[in-house]
Amino acid sequence: MSDYEITPADYLPPVPEVTDFRIGCIGAGFIMADCHLVAYAAAGIHATGIASRTHHTAQQVAARHDIPSVYADYHQLLDNQDINVLDIAVPPDCLLEVIQAACQRDHLRGILAQKPLGVNLSEAKQIVALCQQAGITLSVNQNMRYDQSVRAATSLLRRDWLGDPVLATLDMRAIPHWMPWQQRQGWVTCRIMSIHHLDTMRCWFGTPQRVFASFRTDPRTQFAHQDGIGLYILEYDSGLRCQICDDVWAGPAREGAQADLGIHYRLEGTEGMAKGTIGWPKYPEREPSTLEYTLTKTGRWHQPRWNHVWFPDAFLGPMAELLTALANDQQTETSGQDNLQTMALVDACYLSAKQQQAISIDSVLNA
Numbered sequence: 123m124s125d126y127e128i129t130p131a132d133y134l135p136p137v138p139e140v141t142d143f144r145i146g147c148i149g150a151g152f153i154m155a156d157c158h159l160v161a162y163a164a165a166g167i168h169a170t171g172i173a174s175r176t177h178h179t180a181q182q183v184a185a186r187h188d189i190p191s192v193y194a195d196y197h198q199l200l201d202n203q204d205i206n207v208l209d210i211a212v213p214p215d216c217l218l219e220v221i222q223a224a225c226q227r228d229h230l231r232g233i234l235a236q237k238p239l240g241v242n243l244s245e246a247k248q249i250v251a252l253c254q255q256a257g258i259t260l261s262v263n264q265n266m267r268y269d270q271s272v273r274a275a276t277s278l279l280r281r282d283w284l285g286d287p288v289l290a291t292l293d294m295r296a297i298p299h300w301m302p303w304q305q306r307q308g309w310v311t312c313r314i315m316s317i318h319h320l321d322t323m324r325c326w327f328g329t330p331q332r333v334f335a336s337f338r339t340d341p342r343t344q345f346a347h348q349d350g351i352g353l354y355i356l357e358y359d360s361g362l363r364c365q366i367c368d369d370v371w372a373g374p375a376r377e378g379a380q381a382d383l384g385i386h387y388r389l390e391g392t393e394g395m396a397k398g399t400i401g402w403p404k405y406p407e408r409e410p411s412t413l414e415y416t417l418t419k420t421g422r423w424h425q426p427r428w429n430h431v432w433f434p435d436a437f438l439g440p441m442a443e444l445l446t447a448l449a450n451d452q453q454t455e456t457s458g459q460d461n462l463q464t465m466a467l468v469d470a471c472y473l474s475a476k477q478q479q480a481i482s483i484d485s486v487l488n489a
C-alpha cells in the first residue's frame with residue numbers, strides 16, 4: 123500500500139482488551155435497544171443489567187439482548203454493587219437526576235452518558251462536577267465522532283495531510299425521527315441533531331472562537347419549537363470557517379414530492395481536499411458513509427471503502443473508549459470535561475439565534 127492511504131485502524135474503534143467491566147444500562151429506548159446493545163454484542167461485550175422507566179420495556183429489551191438482570195427502576199440497578207459501569211440513554215431532562223443518584227453510590231467507576239449532557243451547559247457543569255467529586259470517569263456519547271467517515275477524516279487532519287484547514291462545510295438534508303420528549307423541551311434540531319455536527323467540527327478543528335446561528339421553524343413540526351432548520355457559521359482566529367446547514371425539513375418529501383435526502387461534507391486545506399457522505403439517513407438500511415480525498419502530494423483521488431455503518435456499528439466506539447480508559451486510568455477524548463465546550467457551543471448557538479449576532483464561546487463557557 124502506498125503512503126497517504128487510510129487503513130481500518132483509522133476508521134474503526136479500538137476494541138478494549140479488558141471487557142470484564144459489568145455494565146448496567148439505564149434507558150431501554152431506541153438508541154439503547156437498537157444501537158448500543160447491538161454494537162456491543164457484535165464485539166462480545168454484554169450488559170449485566172438494565173432498567174427503564176417502564177419495567178415491561180426493560181424486560182423486553184433484556185429478553186432481546188440476553189441481559190440477565192432486569193430492575194423495576196434505575197435506583198434498584200444502582201444498588202447492585204456488581205455493576206461498575208453505567209450506560210445511560212434517557213431524555214436529557216432526566217439525566218441530571220440519574221447522575222445525582224449514581225454519584226451517591228461508591229462502587230461505580232465509569233459512566234457513558236448519551237448526548238446532550240443535560241438540558242444546557244449549567245446542568246452539564248453540575249454533572250461533570252458530581253462525577254469528579256465521586257471519582258467516576260464520565261464520558262459523553264458523542265458518537266458521530268465514531269462514524270467511519272468522520273473518524274477517517276479525523277485521521278487525515280491529525281496527520282496534517284490536508285495542510286492548514288481553510289473551509290469546512292456540512293450539509294444535512296434529512297428527516298430524523300423525533301422523540302416525543304423533545305416536545306416538552308421545544309427543541310427540534312440544535313440540541314438534538316446539530317450537536318453531532320458541532321461536536322464533529324470541534325473534533326476536527328477544536329472549539330471555534332465564535333458562532334453565528336440562525337434558525338427558522340420547521341413547517342412540518344406540530345409543536346412549538348425554538349430551532350427547526352439550523353444554519354451555523356463557526357469562526358476560528360486561524361481564519362478557518364465552518365458552515366453547517368441542518369435542514370430537517372428537506373423539502374415536502376413526506377407530503378408527496380420526491381425525496382433528495384443525505385448528508386454531505388467537504389474539508390478544504392492548503393494541501394488537500396476531502397469530501398464525505400454520512401450514510402445514516404438511510405437507517406435501518408445499512409448505507410456506509412464514504413470519504414474521498416485528494417492531496418497535492420499524490421495528485422489523485424483516494425477512495426477508501428468499508429462495509430461498516432454509523433447506526434449501529436459505530437456505537438461500539440464510545441463504550442470501547444470508556445472501558446479502555448478505565449483499564450488504563452485515563453480520561454476519554456469525549457470526557458465530560460471536554461463536552462462542556464460542545465455544550466457551550468450549543469448554548470451559544472441558541473443565544474446567537476435569539477440575539478441575531480455572533481457569540482463568543484468563551485463568554486458562554488465562563489458566564
Ligand SMILES: NC(=O)C1=CN([C@@H]2O[C@H](COP(=O)(O)OP(=O)(O)OC[C@H]3O[C@@H](n4cnc5c(N)ncnc54)[C@H](OP(=O)(O)O)[C@@H]3O)[C@@H](O)[C@H]2O)C=CC1
Nearest residue numbers: 149150151152153174175176179211212213214236237238
Ligand atoms: N446518535 C445518538 O447518539 C442518539 C442519541 N440519542 C440520545 O439518547 C437519549 C435517549 O433517546 P432515545 O433512546 O431515542 O429515546 P426513547 O424515547 O426511545 O427512550 C427513552 C428512554 O428513557 C426512558 N425514560 C425515562 N424517563 C422518561 C421520561 N420522563 N420521558 C420519556 N422517556 C423516559 C424511557 O423509558 P420507557 O420507554 O420505559 O418509558 C426509555 O427507556 C437522548 O438523550 C437522545 O438525545 C437518541 C438517538 C440517537
Ligand SMILES: O=C1CO[C@H](CO)[C@@H](O)[C@@H]1O
Nearest residue numbers: 298299300301314315318
Ligand atoms: O442523535 C441523533 C441522531 O439521529 C437520530 C435520528 O434518528 C436523532 O433522533 C438523534 O437524537
